Amino acid sequence: MLHNRKIAFIGAGSMAEAMISGLVQSKKILPEQVIVTNRSNEERLITLENKYGISGIKREKLQFDQIDIFILAMKPKDVENALKGLKGQIKQNQLILSVLAGIPTSYIEQNLHKGQQVVRVMPNTSSTIGESATAISPGHETAAENVKVTQELLQCIGEVYLIEEKDMDIFTGLAGSGPAYFYYLMEHMEQQGVIAGLDVETTRQIIAQTIVGAAKMIQQQDETPTVLREKVTSPNGTTAAGLKALDEHGGGIAISKAVEHATKRSKEISAKIQDSLLVSSFK
Ligand SMILES: NC(=O)C1=CN([C@@H]2O[C@H](COP(=O)(O)OP(=O)(O)OC[C@H]3O[C@@H](n4cnc5c(N)ncnc54)[C@H](OP(=O)(O)O)[C@@H]3O)[C@@H](O)[C@H]2O)C=CC1
Numbered sequence: 476m477l478h479n480r481k482i483a484f485i486g487a488g489s490m491a492e493a494m495i496s497g498l499v500q501s502k503k504i505l506p507e508q509v510i511v512t513n514r515s516n517e518e519r520l521i522t523l524e525n526k527y528g529i530s531g532i533k534r535e536k537l538q539f540d541q542i543d544i545f546i547l548a549m550k551p552k553d554v555e556n557a558l559k560g561l562k563g564q565i566k567q568n569q570l571i572l573s574v575l576a577g578i579p580t581s582y583i584e585q586n587l588h589k590g591q592q593v594v595r596v597m598p599n600t601s602s603t604i605g606e607s608a609t610a611i612s613p614g615h616e617t618a619a620e621n622v623k624v625t626q627e628l629l630q631c632i633g634e635v636y637l638i639e640e641k642d643m644d645i646f647t648g649l650a651g652s653g654p655a656y657f658y659y660l661m662e663h664m665e666q667q668g669v670i671a672g673l674d675v676e677t678t679r680q681i682i683a684q685t686i687v688g689a690a691k692m693i694q695q696q697d698e699t700p701t702v703l704r705e706k707v708t709s710p711n712g713t714t715a716a717g718l719k720a721l722d723e724h725g726g727g728i729a730i731s732k733a734v735e736h737a738t739k740r741s742k743e744i745s746a747k748i749q750d751s752l753l754v755s756s757f758k
């Protein structure tokens with residue numbers, strides 16, 4: 476299904492690079508199939524071109540009619556301008572994927588051609604190594620075949636979950652932003668290893684292996700996190716002391732709040748963009 480399809484990233488930042496890296500590494504997508512463009516940073520296009528063997532093309536030189544799938548990868552604040560520029564260049568039968576947090580498919584549909592097929596997707600930066608947890612949610616006009624194409628494409632960068640669009644905010648709070656919570660946790664664990672006299676590189680690898688092991692236990696053993704946590708925790712042992720400190724310092728609440736606030740921010744971005752659409756429809 477993906478054979479020979481041309482994929483163009485509109486936006487060349489962190490998320491575009493993570494996806495490009497995963498797609499090319501998967502070998503299911505050839506570098507020749509991938510094009511990336513941005514607003515103005517030509518040096519960035521050259522860097523991506525050299526690193527991944529794809530084509531970095533200035534926007535004005537992009538042959539829009541040669542593209543099968545566009546992936547919108549700019550910040551939400553830039554989407555209005557980006558869509559204005561795109562509308563005059565694309566056709567109704569070209570598939571649009573959007574990775575933008577908080578931007579509903581309806582907003583993109585209303586700013587492109589009538590009948591434009593749009594799929595909202597939420598990958599994370601682990602796409603870089605083919606380990607993303609990615610959600611997809613098709614818009615109203617999107618044919619089943621294009622949902623399959625999207626699934627097949629994004630399976631190249633990790634696991635894909637087909638969800639209802641109303642669940643995109645919580646998915647973003649859990650998985651889109653999720654890697655950052657684990658890196659934050661790792662930063663704090665690492666500090667303690669170094670304070671205790673370990674070298675930073677060794678500490679980092681020990682923590683990474685500990686997290687990989689715990690994640691694989693959840694994936695491979697039919698046990699809940701609670702049961703697995705209890706198995707680590709000996710009465711009056713080291714883990715009990717660590718968990719007591721986590722509880723006393725609000726560790727559990729802090730993690731819940733991180734997910735809650737990221738989810739809330741995704742909803743706020745949606746509300747803001749929908750308000751702006753409402754205002755412009757009254758102009
Ligand atoms: N980073 C992450 O972990 C994740 C991000 N996302 C989503 O991905 C999107 C991009 O995020 P991220 O990669 O971090 O952002 P970056 O700031 O790293 O990159 C944004 C890119 O968009 C380009 N751009 C801005 N306006 C336009 C335009 N009108 N036409 C073409 N390109 C344009 C910029 O080009 P230039 O530099 O030339 O201005 C830049 O290349 C966001 O919407 C975010 O919600 C989703 C999941 C995870």
Ligand SMILES: O=C(O)[C@@H]1CCC=N1
Binds near residue numbers: 576647651652
């Ligand atoms: O921070 C952000 O808004 C983006 C969306 C999910 C991860 N990064």
